[in-house]
Amino acid sequence: MQKELNQAAIEGFKFAGVMGGQTAFGGSEVVVIMARDKALETKPRYEYKLLATNKTSTMQKELQQAGDAGFEYKGQTVFETSFGGKEVVVILERDPDAKIVPYEYKLLATSKTSTMQKELAExxxxxxxxxxxxxxxxAFGGNELVTILRKQK
Incomplete structure (x- = not known):
């Protein structure tokens, strides 16, 4: 899917939204909406990175690598893989012509809203x-809240 996102970006499209789930004919899918304003210049402007994993530590590591490279969070969803597991999918974007602005990302995952509230406040x-x-x-831990936070480095 990352390849398709970047191909659409070459054609002047920009990320607009994402959702994972069951579709009528495709089974479990991640659906991404890309849009462009025909009135605006359509030169390739954005580059996309898609992260998908079922491990908190892997997602945190990959998010941070992308953040160091100047990728900005755009959306996330959960979907069922063809192997039967569930993964969190995150889409990130950057303008390759702009100065890199590194981000520090923090992923919080918990099954208790009270714990999430405390961790968000901290x-x-x-x-x-x-x-x-x-x-x-x-697979991060059953029914969970998975929150992503960021700050500029």
């Missing part, structure tokens, strides 16, 4: 801001 004190949330059954 992260906010460190300067992190909320960028995305999924609530779903994942």
């Amino acid at each position: 992260a906010a004190k460190e300067g992190f801001v909320f960028v995305g949330l999924t609530v779903a059954e994942t």
Whole structure:
């Protein structure tokens, strides 16, 4: 899917939204909407990175590598893989012509809303801001809240 996102970007499209789930004919899919304004210049402008994993530590590591390279969070969802497991999918974007602005990302995953509230408050004190949330059954730990936060480095 990352290849398709970047091909659409070459054609002047920009990420608009993402959702994972069951579709009528495709089974379990991640559906991404890309859009472009025909009135605007359509030169290739954005580059996309798609991260998909069922492990919190792997997602945190990959998010941070992307953040160091200047990729900005755009959306996330959970979907069922063809192997029967569930993964969190994150889409990131950057303008390859712009100066790299590195981000520090923090992934929080818990099954208890009270724990999430406490962890969000602590992260906010460190300067992190909320960028995305999924609530779903994942391999991260059953039914979980998976929250992504970021701050500029």
